[in-house]
Amino acid sequence: MAYDDLRDWIKTLEKHGELKRIREELSPELEITEITDRVSKSGGPALLFENVKGHPGHQVFINQFGSERRMALALGVERLDEIANRITGLLNLKAPEGFLDKLKMLPQLGELASVFPKTVSAKNAPCKEMIRREKFNLNYFPILKCWPHDGGRFITLPCVVTRDPRTGKRNIGMYRMQVYDGQTTGMHWQRQKVAAEHYREAIRKAVSADDLNQNQFGPKGAAGVAAMAESAGGACAIPDGPIGGLPQVALGNLKGSRLEVAVAIGTDPATTFAAIVPAPPEVEEYLIAGFLRGAPVEIVQCETVDLQVPAYAEIVLEGYVELGELRPEGPFGDHTGFYTLADLYPVFHLTCVTHRRNPIYAATIVGKPPMEDAWMGKAVERIFLPAMKMQIPELVDIHLPIEAVFHNLMLVSIRKSYPGQARKVMNAIWSLGQAMFTKIIIVVDEDCDVQNIPEVVLRVANNIDPERDIQFTLGPIDSLDHASRLPNFGSKMGIDATRKWQAEGFTRPWPDLIEMDRATKAKIDALWPNLGL
Numbered sequence: 001m002a003y004d005d006l007r008d009w010i011k012t013l014e015k016h017g018e019l020k021r022i023r024e025e026l027s028p029e030l031e032i033t034e035i036t037d038r039v040s041k042s043g044g045p046a047l048l049f050e051n052v053k054g055h056p057g058h059q060v061f062i063n064q065f066g067s068e069r070r071m072a073l074a075l076g077v078e079r080l081d082e083i084a085n086r087i088t089g090l091l092n093l094k095a096p097e098g099f100l101d102k103l104k105m106l107p108q109l110g111e112l113a114s115v116f117p118k119t120v121s122a123k124n125a126p127c128k129e130m131i132r133r134e135k136f137n138l139n140y141f142p143i144l145k146c147w148p149h150d151g152g153r154f155i156t157l158p159c160v161v162t163r164d165p166r167t168g169k170r171n172i173g174m175y176r177m178q179v180y181d182g183q184t185t186g187m188h189w190q191r192q193k194v195a196a197e198h199y200r201e202a203i204r205k206a207v208s209a210d211d212l213n214q215n216q217f218g219p220k221g222a223a224g225v226a227a228m229a230e231s232a233g234g235a236c237a238i239p240d241g242p243i244g245g246l247p248q249v250a251l252g253n254l255k256g257s258r259l260e261v262a263v264a265i266g267t268d269p270a271t272t273f274a275a276i277v278p279a280p281p282e283v284e285e286y287l288i289a290g291f292l293r294g295a296p297v298e299i300v301q302c303e304t305v306d307l308q309v310p311a312y313a314e315i316v317l318e319g320y321v322e323l324g325e326l327r328p329e330g331p332f333g334d335h336t337g338f339y340t341l342a343d344l345y346p347v348f349h350l351t352c353v354t355h356r357r358n359p360i361y362a363a364t365i366v367g368k369p370p371m372e373d374a375w376m377g378k379a380v381e382r383i384f385l386p387a388m389k390m391q392i393p394e395l396v397d398i399h400l401p402i403e404a405v406f407h408n409l410m411l412v413s414i415r416k417s418y419p420g421q422a423r424k425v426m427n428a429i430w431s432l433g434q435a436m437f438t439k440i441i442i443v444v445d446e447d448c449d450v451q452n453i454p455e456v457v458l459r460v461a462n463n464i465d466p467e468r469d470i471q472f473t474l475g476p477i478d479s480l481d482h483a484s485r486l487p488n489f490g491s492k493m494g495i496d497a498t499r500k501w502q503a504e505g506f507t508r509p510w511p512d513l514i515e516m517d518r519a520t521k522a523k524i525d526a527l528w529p530n531l532g533l
């Protein structure tokens with residue numbers, strides 16, 4: 001069921017009537033956005049722009065995940081719950097008790113065979129059809145300027161591969177890249193993301209080696225390392241400046257120290273999707289992509305860095321970020337519906353570009369929801385629910401309304417068994433991977449369907465005594481949040497809209513929700529067709 005590559009996926013979309021080719025000449029600056037935005041808002045198809053102004057022979061592919069149906073198709077299923085069920089099956093594996101049990105487990109264990117990536121040689125890697133080690137220029141590709149006040153053109157759908165300097169494990173994350181010139185871009189990995197930690201890890205390594213060798217940091221050596229780690233690697237506009245009080249000399253010392261980075265653009269859809277899933281840092285996204293597609297991802301060694309990229313990628317950018325080098329990135333019209341303002345981020349220097357012949361440039365736009373990424377977020381919500389339930393067993397269902405942009409609002413239903421449990425669940429969510437960013441959590445009882453927003457509003461509005469039931473706390477905040485008191489740090493709110501118990505100090509009687517009795521319902525059901533209503 002796996003798609004071999006982006007082209008195989010495009011063919012399938014076309015076969016299902018889910019792709020529209022646009023032959024009109026259009027500019028990659030703003031015009032493609034305006035069309036894609038309108039199509040996103042009306043639930044329209046994926047788009048292949050075949051005539052991009054200034055880029056003859058190039059195509060821009062966009063909105064590939066832009067509906068629930070296409071998101072499911074991308075992962076080779078009818079409904080996303082099928083994937084959730086496969087994960088539940090794996091998580092619930094029990095030690096087999098007899099031969100029959102073992103036989104029954106075989107298909108599940110078979111699932112695991114496809115997860116490990118398979119290395120292929122360069123000659124079997126289409127992404128190496130063209131290898132440009134010199135005189136490459138990013139402006140060759142039809143990279144979009146999305147919104148009027150954007151700081152420039154941005155690569156919006158890149159799978160960014162880095163390696164943990166400590167463990168050697170690879171990570172793929174989707175972090176946008178602002179094109180500065182033909183050979184450099186911004187690298188917008190936010191502070192709490194895995195690649196940002198790889199970057200800090202590289203700095204720690206470089207600084208402590210330096211410290212040992214030259215003792216440049218004097219008695220404050222270790223503190224210096226911590227300050228550097230704090231300041232580097234994403235949104236750095238802290239009040240005491242981007243380098244967090246670390247002596248300039250320390251930054252200078254890092255000159256020439258690098259973290260290698262490779263970027264794949266235009267991969268098969270499961271691999272692209274794997275780059276956005278909030279996987280635990282220790283899990284390589286190649287394994288997730290292999291699991292999702294049911295076939296190993298074929299990867300190939302890069303030309304100039306010691307990293308591997310999907311062999312069938314349309315475009316591969318190889319290079320490095322220099323440790324300590326930061327440059328303003330943004331503004332960028334973001335998925336919050338607002339522009340994120342310029343901030344300091346690392347700089348990606350290209351050392352080599354490889355691509356397929358006539359590469360198809362894959363992109364997305366973000367902006368006021370719903371956009372394509374809303375459906376990617378929905379898929380994450382559905383697919384991760386079983387894993388969340390492993391951590392929070394009382395969880396019944398969750399819903400992240402699209403208008404609240406992933407982490408700003410989570411509606412949660414729970415099976416409540418002890419006093420204070422709604423607050424326990426809030427705290428569990430605030431400590432669970434990227435769910436830490438959740439700004440507002442609303443907890444309701446299990447008989448409330450959290451997919452039904454009017455029902456949730458009814459419960460919240462009726463069930464809370466605000467002063468008693470609203471919980472404020474402080475913690476990490478998403479870098480894109482423009483309202484928090486400080487970048488990356490601010491408050492969150494939890495609302496306990498469950499029925500209050502005596503054991504929670506509520507001594508008044510709690511009324512029942514109004515519901516007709518079954519016998520009357522059945523009688524009226526039978527009569528209904530004759531009532532002409």
Ligand SMILES: Cc1cc2nc3c(=O)[nH]c(=O)nc-3n(C[C@H](O)[C@H](O)[C@H](O)COP(=O)(O)O)c2cc1C
Pocket residue numbers: 156157171172173174175176177188189190191192193194195275276277278279364366373376434
């Ligand atoms: C279209 C799109 C663009 C994104 N851009 C960024 C970005 O610029 N920076 C960032 O830190 N996260 C961005 N994200 C979210 C990350 O991809 C997501 O948090 C992912 O889990 C990060 O991977 P990691 O956990 O391996 O760091 C984006 C997600 C999508 C769907």
Ligand SMILES: [Mn+2]
Pocket residue numbers: 171172173194279280281283285
């Ligand atoms: Mn990751």
